[in-house]
Amino acid sequence: MNDVSIRTALPADVPAITAIYNHYVRTSTATFDTEEKSVEDRVEWLTQHVGAYPALVAERDGGVVAWGTLSAWARRRAYRHTAEISVYVAPDATARGVGPVLANALIARAREVGHHAVVSQIVHENEASLKMASRLGFEHAGTLREVGRKFDRWLDLVLMELVLDADSGQTSPAEKPRGARVERGSEWGTGS
């Protein structure tokens, strides 16, 4: 059971968000970032996650145990109905179903704002993330071989995709996702 609540991330959450992310920057290939982020950097990052590209947190007992985002997947205009999803659960809170609750909230938000496809970029060895994506209905869309290098080894990037509304191409989708304030290409690869 999950006693977590999901809400929009606030500036006050940034230290917790940063600590969770930096743990994985330091210790894992879950993110292709190799340098820790400063709180100041994440404050700026949070200002870019509004409207169609929200940042949400999962809270338990008043503390942030996970965060997740929708980001613009790529800069060019024809990609405007596609979002990238990222979810990071605090290391002492994984494997208890928090990630899927947060991911489902992000997918629901993606539908609400009019995104058409959600993409997840997952390093090949991230079994927890691959499992979560499959269980949420994401399908394998390809693997890029040896595009990442961290901890002195080559890393493959698995692309997983969830198409939200197969008919929306026929039903005049919004010209841009509602509430979109930023359209910025994400840093390519698995990250935030």
Ligand SMILES: CC(C)(COP(=O)(O)OP(=O)(O)OC[C@H]1O[C@@H](n2cnc3c(N)ncnc32)[C@H](O)[C@@H]1OP(=O)(O)O)[C@@H](O)C(=O)NCCC(=O)NCCS
């Ligand atoms: C991937 C992630 C978001 C999944 O969220 P979660 O809350 O752990 O998801 P679940 O509890 O549903 O667990 C999913 C599966 O992964 C397994 N798992 C999760 N964390 C694990 C860990 N640290 N070690 C081993 N297995 C783990 C779970 O046991 C479960 O498998 P099972 O049902 O066969 O037992 C979360 O584990 C996480 O934040 N991991 C580190 C950061 C990361 O990889 N983010 C995604 C980047 S693409």
